[in-house]
Amino acid sequence: MKHWHKAITLAAAAALSTAAAYAQEPQRGGVIDVATIGEPPTLDPMASTADLVGIVSQNIFETLFTFGTDWKVVPLLAEAMPEISDEGRVYTIKLRQGVTFHDGSAMDSADVLASLQRWQKVASRGQQAAANIASIEAPDAQTIRITLKEPYAPLLSLLAFNNSAAVVLPSENMAVPMEKPVGTGPYMLKERKPDQYIQLARFDAYKGREDASDFYGGARHQYLDEIRFVPVPDPNTRVEGAVAGQFAYADSIPVESVGRLTGDKTEAVTLKPFGWPVFVMNTKEGLLSDVAKRRAVLTALNPEDLLIAGFGTSDFYAVDGSLYPEGYAWNNKEGVEAYGQGDPEKAATALSEAGYDGTTPLRILTSRQYEFHYKMAEVAAEYLKLAGFQVKLDVVDWATLTQRRQDPKAWDIFISHSPFLPEPSLIGVMQDTSPGWWVSEAKTAALKAFNAESDPAKRAELFGAVQKVFYDEVPAFKVGDFNAVAAKSPKLQGVTPAPWPYFWNAYLAK
Known part of the structure; x- marks a missing residue:
């Protein structure tokens, strides 16, 4: 899928032209405001296919797998790619050790098993997968085994996707609807004021991957102290806020406003x-x-x-x-x-x-x-x-x-x-x-x-x-x-153009 990779490369190169003045080693600290198109209907990523839910919740929750460059499936909470046996019917997945939830509890296979069972019931993509799954087991504390009725090529992509998502939750947090948004992600929910903001703070006990950052995969660095998602339903208000420097990032900008996204406070980010x-x-x-x-x-x-x-x-x-x-x-x-x-x-x-x-x-x-x-x-x-x-x-x-x-x-x-x-x-x-x-x-x-x-x-x-x-x-x-098209402050660095913008690895230049 070279077309996508080329587009990301071109967009990133365009952003670098303005970024050169700010080039430096990433530094920790700072709070950013991200203007979104509205208030997400839920923070439960299993329960919705809305992109808006995925954009916010992917910072809080994580899946066994995710997508690297050119949309290759890569491990996230899984230690490595699964061992596939029985002519494509059995997936044996080893889990990373030392991963903790935002409530301080350790993640193990019991949490993953309960989460995947919830996913099969709650999520439309989980229901899709369930029709092809014979069983899910946890043979030991660090292993999950998925047995399929017959070979099913989309399984790993379904497990990697960030909406209607197979996120891993604490086994005691299986209520529907979700009562507490507790995940393993680099940021945790600090405060939510409906129609005002969703405030995420760095999770200090986060254990990320140690391999190099790779699109949604690899290391997820927590440079920012906080990320605030601000619902801004009116597209013209998003534009005005970006132009004024009010938002470090503004999603979904009307194309007729692209010409205004110039100067020292904002620039256009295009995904083509x-x-x-x-x-x-x-x-x-x-x-x-x-x-x-x-x-x-x-x-x-x-x-x-x-x-x-x-x-x-x-x-x-x-x-x-x-x-x-x-x-x-x-x-x-x-x-x-x-x-x-x-x-x-x-x-x-x-x-x-x-x-x-x-x-x-x-x-x-x-x-x-x-x-x-x-x-x-x-x-x-x-x-x-x-x-x-x-x-x-x-x-x-x-x-x-x-x-x-x-x-x-x-x-x-x-x-x-x-x-x-x-x-x-x-x-x-x-x-x-x-x-x-x-x-x-x-x-x-x-x-x-x-x-x-x-x-x-x-x-x-x-x-x-x-x-x-x-x-x-x-x-x-x-x-x-x-x-x-989105709008981004030239001071906000480390943001890769992506369909669901993510802000781990992002940092504020001096």
Whole structure:
């Protein structure tokens, strides 16, 4: 996946041009304010797939594995990569010793076992893994053994991911919902004032890895004393705060504001390509439980007009129906002829043939905290009205959206976005239990063949069949590819451009 690595390298090089004046040995100390798009609905990383939850919680909690450069799975709380036996069915995982939780207790296999059992019940990705797991055991205090029903290639990526995450918690802290956010991470929760800030402080007893820092993997240095995540729902307020030097880092900056991110107080951080905006459809209940009506939505929408509305210039987007762009092993063209038609008249005919009554509202759930979501929703609504749909826009804050999308009676489309994930099985719609609830025999068969194969070249070929089912059954509409922009103080060093920005290894220059 060289495309991603190149993008990170370019973005990091751009940041270095301003950073040269501050170059020095990292120093300890200091507090930073990080502006986020809103208040996370929870700090339980198992219970949510929201990126916002992952951005905050990854500093508090840790997983057995994580992702290194080029999205290679690397050990984190595991001592090393697992020993895999029985033709890919048994994973034996040795745990690092001397790791302690924020409450002072020592981590051992009993904590990991209880955590993985909770993950299988609470997390959508844990439920996805559970369908393939025969048993999880702790044969001794430093060992976990996972036995699969059959070989399942995505297992390590699922265990490494930072939302809907298989984080390790103290075995006595298994309550649902989570009562106390206690993890093993480099920072611990100090104070949370809803809608004001989430304050994290250095965990002095943290035992990190001793190998070199490697993207999310390797050593996690605790240079900063505290990190404060400040919810700033209005994107223009995030920009103004960054320009004024109020925030050391501001996430999700509207692309039209990039020109303002200059000077001695702020600079742009660009990740190219970042990911894809997506219109997730409710396949379980309501208007779009009918695949013919979902196909009409796909036929009606003009992706370029939506992308222009969201990002303004093709410097920040690409019209592309493939689920992964060129440069990724998973890139293919299967099914994409259905993408990009932008033909409301053809959609209207299909909608009439599907028996649409012309009065039932098509409810689009969106938020203005990601301004490009809202702008795309407005343009999509006009195309869908031309196709004959009665359209209702429900505009709510992001935390409400992440809760409301759990209710299949509350919406027909919700608008979100995703980075290009290292393992396709991590994509939300690939999970039967993810909001949208896409369940089909064709999907199950295509994913089963894809996930049972371990050879990377063969998996890449098999992903074409998965993408074809995606376009046949339209559980979602991929709008295109886009680049993400954040703002960073030139004094904040050691920040690697990443889809979920992390602040271990970050420090303040003098």
